[in-house]
Each structure stands twice: as structure tokens, then as C-alpha cells.
Amino acid sequence: MNNTAEWLRIRLPELIAEHGVVGAQVAVLHDGEIVDAAAGVLNNVTHEPVTGDAIFQIGSITKVWTATLVQELVNEGLLDLDRPVREVLPEFRLADDQAASVITTRQLLCHTAGFEGDLFYDTGNGDDILVKYLERMADTEQTSPPGELYVYCNSGYVVLGRIVEVLRGKPFNTVLRERLIDRLGIDAATRHAEYAGRLCASGHDGMKLVEEKTPEGDSPAGSVLAMSARSLLAFVRMHLGTTEFDAMREIQVVTPDFGFGGGQGLGWILHDYDNGLSGLGHAGQTPGFRAYLRVIPEAGLAVAVLTNGGAALPVVRAVHGKVLGDLANLTLREPPKPPDVPVPIDLDKVTGVYRTRRADLHVTASEHGRVSVRGVLRDVADAPVVVEEYTGFRDDALIAVEPENGSHEVVVLCGRDGEGKVKWLHWGRVAVRQ
The missing domain is CATH 3.40.710.10 (DD-peptidase/beta-lactamase superfamily)
Structure with missing residues (x-):
């Protein structure tokens, strides 16, 4: 060696x-x-x-x-x-x-x-x-x-x-x-x-x-x-x-x-x-x-x-x-990167409010077929609101438009309820649909 x-x-x-x-x-x-x-x-x-x-x-x-x-x-x-x-x-x-x-x-x-x-x-x-x-x-x-x-x-x-x-x-x-x-x-x-x-x-x-x-x-x-x-x-x-x-x-x-x-x-x-x-x-x-x-x-x-x-x-x-x-x-x-041609996102099935232990994630439709994820910490006074843009990566996943620490985060769309809506946003940890 x-x-x-x-x-x-x-x-x-x-x-x-x-x-x-x-x-x-x-x-x-x-x-x-x-x-x-x-x-x-x-x-x-x-x-x-x-x-x-x-x-x-x-x-x-x-x-x-x-x-x-x-x-x-x-x-x-x-x-x-x-x-x-x-x-x-x-x-x-x-x-x-x-x-x-x-x-x-x-x-x-x-x-x-x-x-x-x-x-x-x-x-x-x-x-x-x-x-x-x-x-x-x-x-x-x-x-x-x-x-x-x-x-x-x-x-x-x-x-x-x-x-x-x-x-x-x-x-x-x-x-x-x-x-x-x-x-x-x-x-x-x-x-x-x-x-x-x-x-x-x-x-x-x-x-x-x-x-x-x-x-x-x-x-x-x-x-x-x-x-x-x-x-x-x-x-x-x-x-x-x-x-x-x-x-x-x-x-x-x-x-x-x-x-x-x-x-x-x-x-x-x-x-x-x-x-x-x-x-x-x-x-x-x-x-x-x-x-x-x-x-x-x-x-x-x-x-x-x-x-x-x-x-x-x-x-x-x-x-x-x-x-x-x-x-x-x-x-x-x-490492995964946003595709040149984004995979279409079924907005009706993805958008909504998801909850983690510490924060609520508000997922809304954005421009160019993307979604915007607005993270709001609970029980923390004057906590900054974090907003990130995601685009379609696969049929079952989103990917962050901008990299953080040299990589684009992938969020997998897991589980479906009776209406076909996503139950969990999963990036290693999960946020649960409310």
C-alpha cells in the first residue's frame, strides 16, 4: 500500500x-x-x-x-x-x-x-x-x-x-x-x-x-x-x-x-x-x-x-x-442529481401537511411542476422558517433542487392511504401526513 x-x-x-x-x-x-x-x-x-x-x-x-x-x-x-x-x-x-x-x-x-x-x-x-x-x-x-x-x-x-x-x-x-x-x-x-x-x-x-x-x-x-x-x-x-x-x-x-x-x-x-x-x-x-x-x-x-x-x-x-x-x-x-426532465409529480397525492417530532412540513405546489416544502419548528419562539424546493426524481421520490453539503437530498414517497395520498415523506427519518 x-x-x-x-x-x-x-x-x-x-x-x-x-x-x-x-x-x-x-x-x-x-x-x-x-x-x-x-x-x-x-x-x-x-x-x-x-x-x-x-x-x-x-x-x-x-x-x-x-x-x-x-x-x-x-x-x-x-x-x-x-x-x-x-x-x-x-x-x-x-x-x-x-x-x-x-x-x-x-x-x-x-x-x-x-x-x-x-x-x-x-x-x-x-x-x-x-x-x-x-x-x-x-x-x-x-x-x-x-x-x-x-x-x-x-x-x-x-x-x-x-x-x-x-x-x-x-x-x-x-x-x-x-x-x-x-x-x-x-x-x-x-x-x-x-x-x-x-x-x-x-x-x-x-x-x-x-x-x-x-x-x-x-x-x-x-x-x-x-x-x-x-x-x-x-x-x-x-x-x-x-x-x-x-x-x-x-x-x-x-x-x-x-x-x-x-x-x-x-x-x-x-x-x-x-x-x-x-x-x-x-x-x-x-x-x-x-x-x-x-x-x-x-x-x-x-x-x-x-x-x-x-x-x-x-x-x-x-x-x-x-x-x-x-x-x-x-x-x-x-450521487443523485435532479433530472434534466423532471418526473411529473401527482400534486394532489403529495401536497399537504406532514409532521415530524419537532416540525410541521407544509408541502405546496410551486412553479415548473415542483413542490415547495416549508418547515416550521413547533414550540420554538422566533424559529426561522425553512423553505426548500423539490422536483420529481422518480415516480416514488422527490429530489432537492439545490444541494446541501455537496449532495441533493432525495425524499421517498412511502405508503398510500385510501385516497391514494402519500402517508410518509421519507429521507431516512419520516414525516407523517396529518
Whole structure:
């Protein structure tokens, strides 16, 4: 991999300068060997340089770590993925008690449990943070019946973290450290207090330092875990070096097509490539951080890119294009773009008011056959109104006219009521027609 290492050493500083990224680490695993590179700064105030041993928040890539701890329980015969969660957690409560009584661990792993997912509760920093989190979930509403619809669900992974705690008899972060972090001999932080004394990246919104701290109660879903790109690939190397976790790679759900295809495994997101190879990975985002992981098991290849501010996606695509092309002969799919001739939108079936946990989305007809989506936050005084234009992408999807962070968002039109009207707007999360 000497050519790869040399390309990263030269090109990564150029890429982050071209695209306004504050700092970045890249690590590449191929046939058991890891090379890495770093560029930029950890903090735009101190200008301390990024090095290969600095730690970055990995966000929702943490979900693969949590799923790994769950799979260990399955392998040991301590957990059945297809039994109700309440058999392990009798205290698991939701607004819909019938739904809560039948939701399974597999549905939590696959994001098909159907309840609200973005519940970022601050439950302190003690050993009872997940207990308190589950107590606050008691009024959480369903967006869809259990098992019916894939909807990305952070809170489901907090429930999984609590399952790990109960069956191991220890706090989640202790289990994470003992069974994975220490086992792999890597340096990682599982609590905010553990950032102290480490060379630690700070998050940035664009190029501005972010002061916000993510609540630890969401830690099994990805609010805290931080490590270097090299350490992240040591975890991937463990997965590639054993059959113990192969079940996690099996497709569980064909997800709505947001322009890239693929599906959902147990924790892993599954990718398809145009040359017939398949892969897996995950991405992560916390305030000021974006993290990306791609793995091609058949090629013994993995790439991790960790960033702490700025327009990360063009840098990531450049790195993925070069590394996956050189080492696995893969060509990345082009990101979706609005078609030259928009697909007609059945306005009567799409327009209306849709609701998320935090906002109402007013979808109205616009010019040139487009629709306008006006987002209004609820219960937030003087909140700005966000208006975006979408055009027809497919018969079952819209696409944003303007890109954000280097990509055009695809919104899939899911479900139909008795009149043929769309029930859900789906972009990973969902908004429900009112």
C-alpha cells in the first residue's frame, strides 16, 4: 500500500484546503495492514495540528459497536433477536403499549421498530444514564407500526445499550471498554470525562468552533465514542478476521432507495457497487463532526475518514474514489442529481401537511411542476422558517433542487392511504401526513 500511503500524504492536505475542511484523518486497511494520514487542525482557535493519534467523535458508526455487543450476546445464547424486548426489559414503555409489547431486538437493530428516533435526552453522566433515558421514553409515539417501515432510529440503539447493560450486569460504557476497546488494545473515549488528557479534535460548524456538547444518554447510538481513524479500522479488522460476526452482514431490510441502493444489516449499512461487489459501512454525525466508514470484505479493504468541520463530503468522495478504485477496482456511484426532465409529480397525492417530532412540513405546489416544502419548528419562539424546493426524481421520490453539503437530498414517497395520498415523506427519518 505504499502508493496509497504516499497519495494520502500528499493529497489529503490539498483536499481539505480545496473544500474548507478544518481537519481530517484517513486510515486504510488492506489485507491486514493499516496506513493512515492526517491534515489540518484540531481546533480553529488553537491551530493545533491533527496527528494520527488524535481522537475524533465517530457519531453513529458507534451503532456498529453496539450491534457487535448485541451479537456477542446472541452468540453466547443469552439473547434471541426475535423475542420481544420486554422479555429482557420489562420497563420498556412507549405511548403505544401494544407496539411496545411486540417490538423485537432485531427490529431495533434494523431501524424497523417504528417509534420516534431523535430523542436526545440529557440524563446526566452517571451509571444510570440509560435507565433514566428509558424512563423518559414512556410517551414516545409510533411513526409506523412495528416491522412495517425502515426509519433511522437513534433511540432504538439506546434501548439496545440498555439490553447490553442488563444482560452483562455492568454499565454500557464499561462493557464497551472491556469487551471491545481493551480487547483490541486501542485508545478511545466512551465518556466526555475521558476526553481530558487526550489529543482531541474539536467540532466545527463550517469553520466556526462548536461549543455544544452531546448528551451522554445517547451514547449507544453515537453521541460520545471517540477514537482515531486507525483505531476504528482495528475494530473493522477484528470483524474481517473472524466468522463470529458474519450474521451482522446479512441483509435484513431493503431500505427505501435514496439514490444509492443497498440495505440494512444488523448494525451495518449494506452497499452495492456497479461491478457486482457488495460492501458495508456506516456514517456518523455529531455537532461539528462527520465520520465515514466503508468496508469491502471480499477485498479485505476498509477506509475510514474522520473530519471535524467544513464541507467533508467532497473530500470523502475523492478519498473513496481513489482508494476503492486502486485497491478493489470499484467505481463509486454518482450521487443523485435532479433530472434534466423532471418526473411529473401527482400534486394532489403529495401536497399537504406532514409532521415530524419537532416540525410541521407544509408541502405546496410551486412553479415548473415542483413542490415547495416549508418547515416550521413547533414550540420554538422566533424559529426561522425553512423553505426548500423539490422536483420529481422518480415516480416514488422527490429530489432537492439545490444541494446541501455537496449532495441533493432525495425524499421517498412511502405508503398510500385510501385516497391514494402519500402517508410518509421519507429521507431516512419520516414525516407523517396529518
